[in-house]
Amino acid sequence: MAGKKSPWGGASSGGDNPPEDGTEGSDDSGSSPERPAPDRPTPDRPARAEGQNGPRNPWLPPASPERKRPPNIEDLFRRRGGGGGGGPIPSFNLPQRPGGGSWIPVGVGLVILLWLSASMVHRIAPQEKGIVTTFGAYSSTLSSGVTFTLPWPIQSVLVKDVTSIRRDSIPEGEGEKLMLTSDQNLVDLTYLVRWNIKDLKLYTFQLAEPDRTVREVAEASMRQSLAEVSLNDAMGSGRATIEQNVRERMQQVLDAYRSGVKIQGVEIKKTDPPAKVVDAFKDVLAAQQDAQSEVNRAEAWAQQLTAKAEGESTAFDKVYNQYKLAPEVTRRRMYYETMERVLSQTDKVIMEAPGVVPYLPLPQMKSSAPTPMPTQGR
Numbered sequence: 001m002a003g004k005k006s007p008w009g010g011a012s013s014g015g016d017n018p019p020e021d022g023t024e025g026s027d028d029s030g031s032s033p034e035r036p037a038p039d040r041p042t043p044d045r046p047a048r049a050e051g052q053n054g055p056r057n058p059w060l061p062p063a064s065p066e067r068k069r070p071p072n073i074e075d076l077f078r079r080r081g082g083g084g085g086g087g088p089i090p091s092f093n094l095p096q097r098p099g100g101g102s103w104i105p106v107g108v109g110l111v112i113l114l115w116l117s118a119s120m121v122h123r124i125a126p127q128e129k130g131i132v133t134t135f136g137a138y139s140s141t142l143s144s145g146v147t148f149t150l151p152w153p154i155q156s157v158l159v160k161d162v163t164s165i166r167r168d169s170i171p172e173g174e175g176e177k178l179m180l181t182s183d184q185n186l187v188d189l190t191y192l193v194r195w196n197i198k199d200l201k202l203y204t205f206q207l208a209e210p211d212r213t214v215r216e217v218a219e220a221s222m223r224q225s226l227a228e229v230s231l232n233d234a235m236g237s238g239r240a241t242i243e244q245n246v247r248e249r250m251q252q253v254l255d256a257y258r259s260g261v262k263i264q265g266v267e268i269k270k271t272d273p274p275a276k277v278v279d280a281f282k283d284v285l286a287a288q289q290d291a292q293s294e295v296n297r298a299e300a301w302a303q304q305l306t307a308k309a310e311g312e313s314t315a316f317d318k319v320y321n322q323y324k325l326a327p328e329v330t331r332r333r334m335y336y337e338t339m340e341r342v343l344s345q346t347d348k349v350i351m352e353a354p355g356v357v358p359y360l361p362l363p364q365m366k367s368s369a370p371t372p373m374p375t376q377g378r
Contacts, residue, residue, distance in 0.1 A: 119152040127163035129200045132156075141201055158204065162197040165264055168215055170222075178274060179223055185231040186277075190270040191243075193218045193250075195263050202260030210259055214250075218266070221249040235271045243268055 123146050124130050130142035134155050142157065149155045169192050171177045178186045195214060197203045207213050225245040229238045246266045254261050273281035323330040 116151050119156075120148055120150065122147050122149065122157050122159070124159060125161075127161055128159050129162050131158045131160075131200055131204050133158070138201065138205060160197060160200055160203070162200055165194050165196050168193045168195075168211075168218070169269075170215060170218060176275065177219075179226045181229060181231045181234055182227055183230045186274050187226070187231060187234055188270070188272045188274055189222065189226065189234075189268065191218075191222060191246075192267045192269055193263070194265045194267070195261055197260060198262040199260030202258050204260075206258045206260065210261065213257065213259060214254070214261055217250050217253050218246070221246045221253070222266075224249065239268050239271070 122130060122142065124142055124144045126144045128144060130147070132139040132142060132149055132155055134150075135153075139155065149157060169190070171190065176188050177190065179189050181187060193214065203210050222242075225242050226234060228245075229242060232238075234242065243266045247263050250263045250266070254263065272278070319330070319334070
C-alpha cells in the first residue's frame with residue numbers, strides 16, 4: 001500500500017508499506033532510506049517563516065518570502081524592552097558631577113543643612129517671646145532677636161505674642177447670658193474682657209487650657225459682682241463699679257492659679273432684661289420713671305416754698321430790728337402798708353365824713369362816665 005502524503009509535507013511510513021519510490025523499506029545494512037530534513041524546504045513543503053517553530057498550521061495559506069508574519073505579543077514586549085521577550089530593561093542614571101562623582105552626597109548634605117538652619121536658628125519679633133524645651137522639659141525663655149538652639153528633636157521653641165491685647169466677648173455671638181442681681185431680678189448681660197500674657201512660662205506650663213480658664217474666671221467674677229448690686233445700679237450708674245470689681249477679682253484668682261495672665265480691663269456692653277419679660281419690664285420701668293418725675297416735681301415745689309419762707313423770715317428780721325429802734329413809728333407804718341395792700345384789691349370805697357352818703361359806688365360811676373371829647377386848639 002502506497003504511503004499517504006502528510007499534510008506537513010512528508011510521507012507517512014507504515015509498518016508494511018514500502019516507500020513511495022518503490023524501494024524496500026530497509027536495505028541489508030538496516031538503514032532507512034534518506035528523507036528530507038524537517039527544516040529543509042521541499043517542493044511540497046515550503047520554507048517556514050523566521051521564528052516559527054513546529055509544524056505549519058494547515059488552515060493557513062503557505063508562507064511566502066514576500067509576506068510578513070503579523071507581530072504577536074512577545075514581539076511587542078521585546079520591542080518595548082519588557083521582560084516578556086527577554087529584552088533589555090531600561091535603566092535611569094543620575095547625572096554626574098564634572099569630576100565623575102555622584103550628586104547624591106551633595107543633595108543629602110544640602111537637605112541636612114536646611115534642616116539644621118530651620119531647627120537651630122530662630123527669629124523672634126519685638127512683641128513675642130519664646131519658650132525653649134529640651135526633650136519636652138522647660139529650659140529657658142527667649143527674648144526678641146535672633147537666637148540659636150540645638151536642633152530638633154533635642155530642643156524645640158514655642159513662640160507666643162505676649163504684648164498684644166486679647167479680647168474675649170462673653171457670651172460669644174448672639175447668645176443670652178442671664179445673671180441674678182441682689183434684688184432677685186434677672187438681667188441679660190454682655191461684656192468684654194481684655195487681657196495679655198504676663199509670664200509666658202507660667203502661661204504655657206501651669207494651666208492646661210489658659211484661654212478657657214480666663215473665660216470661666218471672668219464669668220464667675222461677674223456673677224459675684226452683679227449679685228451685690230440692684231437691677232437699677234446694674235443698668236444705670238453702677239456699671240463702672242461693677243467693671244472695677246470684676247477686674248480686681250479676676251486678677252486675684254488668676255494670680256492664685258499662677259496663670260501668667262494680666263487683666264487689662266472689663267467693659268460691660270449690654271444690660272437688658274430677659275427677652276421673655278421685656279414687655280412687662282418696660283411697663284414697670286415706665287411706671288418707675290413716672291413716679292420719679294412726680295417725686296422730682298414735689299421736691300422742686302418744696303424747695304420753692306422753703307426759699308420763699310426763708311426770704312420772708314429774713315425780711316421780718318430786718319423789720320423787727322427797726323421796730324426795736326422806733327416802735328410807734330414802725331407800728332403805724334406797718335398798719336398803713338397792710339391796709340394799702342388789702343384795700344387795693346377791692347372795688348368799694350367807704351368814706352366817713354358829715355353830709356356824705358356812707359356808700360358811693362365810685363368805681364362803677366367812674367367806669368360808666370362818658371369819655372370827654374378832646375378839644376381842638378384855636
